[in-house]
Amino acid sequence: MSAGQPDSTAIRTALWRALHVQVDDAPPVLADEIGMQIAAPETLWRERPDMHPEGTRGYRAAIVGRARFVEDLVAERVAQHGVTQYAILGAGLDTFAQRRPEIASRIHVYEVDQPATQNWKRERLMVLGFREQTWQVFVPVDFEAGEAWWERLRWAGFDARQPAVIASTGVSMYLTRAANLATLRQIASLAPGTTLAMTFLLPLDLIAEPERSRHAAVYERARAAGTPFVSFFAPDEMIALAREAGLSTAHVVSTADLTARYFAGRSDGLRPASGESILVATV
Secondary structure, eight states, X not given: OOTTXXXXXXXXXXXXXXXXXXXXXXXXXXXXXXXXXXXXXXXXGGGSXXXXXXXXXXXXXXXXXXXXXXXXXXXXXXXXXXXXXXXXXXXXXXXXXXXXXXXXXXSEEEEEEOHHHHHHHHHHHHHTTOOOOTTEEEXXXXXXXXXXXXXXXXXXXXXXXXXXXXXXXXXXXXXXXXXXXXXHHHHHTSOTTOEEEEEEEOOGGGSOTTHHHHHXXXXXXXXXXXXXXXXXXXXXXHHHHXXXXXXXXXXXXXXHHHIIIIITTOTTOOOOOSSEEEEEEEO
């Protein structure tokens, strides 16, 4: 991995999104091959073990399902509530600004991530012919140096007096309960009407077999790679945490909810794996 390049999880997510378009039946839940182009994987990337079309079906379905949900939420909040700010915490290779300019150009899209990663991504976007837009704002935050994402976001022009959509996917499991609570409290201090969508992992005992064993193996690989998952929440625990943080409303979108919304009636029977849910909360 070259200096500044996103970590393997961000690249894998981008490739799974592309794999969904390439191997699953039409219509795609989310059509995104731009992230793959940014990642510029090796020619035979689809032969990687973690890209096996059958072995990764549930995981890539979960990835595109949660992304589609968040983007639909943004579209709804912009169209019906006049929201003009969308902040993506841990943006990685997110491509909303490139794929959805009809929405992104009407708002400010703030991408929060490590400085070196963002510099690398911006260079790759230029190589691919994507011009930088004033409404796409890169917010570099050196988490390892203890920089506060909120302060950097504010300095980048984010207006805490105006409602926003805040998205945090694939992040909460790496943070302690205390760190997750601190993040929720910061979001609860934003303008009324602000909406948060944050994914979280369920405890293994809430996941049915055979998926429980598969998830346990994934968690072990993450630990061995030096990026262990440290936080798991039952849905009622996550709602309680949101209430403790001061958020006014909170509910959980489950795998079953995503399946009913985006995967019903598919000819290929594609379904997202269980094990992850989404907290949707408002200020």
